[in-house]
Amino acid sequence: MTIENDKLNQSEKILLAAFKCLSSRGYANVSMRDIADEAGVVLSQLTYYFKNKEGLFKEVVKMMTNKYLQEIEESLKREKTPKGRILSLTKYFKKLLNHNPELFKLLYDFTGLALWSPAFSKLLRELFKELSNMIEKYIINNLQIKEIKGYSPKALSKLILGAVLGTAIQEILDNGDNPGETLNAVGILFE
Structure with a gap:
C-alpha cells in the first residue's frame, strides 16, 4: 500500500511539473529532461510512469x-x-x-x-x-x-x-x- 501511495505521489509530482513547464514555456520549448529536473526526479522515472513523451x-x-x-x-x-x-x-x-x-x-x-x-x-x-x-x-x-x-x-x-x-x-x-x-x-x- 505504501509503495502504491509513493508511486501515485511520484507520478502526480511529475504531472504537476510537466504542467508547470508546459504552461510556462510551451510544448515546443520543453524537453523530458526539463520536466524531470522540475520534478526533482531522474529521467527514467518519467518513462516508468508515463511510457513516453506523448503519454505524459x-x-x-x-x-x-x-x-x-x-x-x-x-x-x-x-x-x-x-x-x-x-x-x-x-x-x-x-x-x-x-x-x-x-x-x-x-x-x-x-x-x-x-x-x-x-x-x-x-x-x-x-x-x-x-x-x-x-x-x-x-x-x-x-x-x-x-x-x-x-x-x-x-x-x-x-x-x-x-x-x-x-x-x-x-x-x-x-x-x-x-x-x-x-x-x-x-x-x-x-x-
Missing part, C-alpha cells in the same frame, strides 16, 4: 481538461437564467485570462498539436464536445426555444464556445490590453 503530455491534457470542465460547470450552475449563465461563463474566462493566462496558452498549444496528432485530437475533441454540451445544457436549452433562425441548440452552443475561445486567444495576443473586455460582448447575444 496526454495525461497533462486529461488533467487540464478535468480542471476546465469542473470549474466551468460550477460556474454555470451558480446562475439560474441563460443570460446569467453566459455572463458567468464569460466571467470565468475573463478571470482565467487575468489570473492564469498560461492555462489558456497551454490549451491553445495542445489544440495546435491536436491538428497533427490523432491521440491529442481525440482528447481535445472530447474537451470541446463536453464544453459545448454544457453550454447547450445550461444555456441554450434554458432559452425555451429549440432553434434560433433554423439553427440547432448544438450548433448554437458550438458558436458560443468558438466565440469565447476565439476571443480569448485574441485577448492573449493583444498582450493584455483590456483583458476580458471583448468577452463581455458575448453577452449581447442574449439581450
Whole structure:
C-alpha cells in the first residue's frame, strides 16, 4: 500500500511539473529532461510512469481538461437564467485570462498539436464536445426555444464556445490590453 501511495505521489509530482513547464514555456520549448529536473526526479522515472513523451503530455491534457470542465460547470450552475449563465461563463474566462493566462496558452498549444496528432485530437475533441454540451445544457436549452433562425441548440452552443475561445486567444495576443473586455460582448447575444 505504501509503495502504491509513493508511486501515485511520484507520478502526480511529475504531472504537476510537466504542467508547470508546459504552461510556462510551451510544448515546443520543453524537453523530458526539463520536466524531470522540475520534478526533482531522474529521467527514467518519467518513462516508468508515463511510457513516453506523448503519454505524459496526454495525461497533462486529461488533467487540464478535468480542471476546465469542473470549474466551468460550477460556474454555470451558480446562475439560474441563460443570460446569467453566459455572463458567468464569460466571467470565468475573463478571470482565467487575468489570473492564469498560461492555462489558456497551454490549451491553445495542445489544440495546435491536436491538428497533427490523432491521440491529442481525440482528447481535445472530447474537451470541446463536453464544453459545448454544457453550454447547450445550461444555456441554450434554458432559452425555451429549440432553434434560433433554423439553427440547432448544438450548433448554437458550438458558436458560443468558438466565440469565447476565439476571443480569448485574441485577448492573449493583444498582450493584455483590456483583458476580458471583448468577452463581455458575448453577452449581447442574449439581450
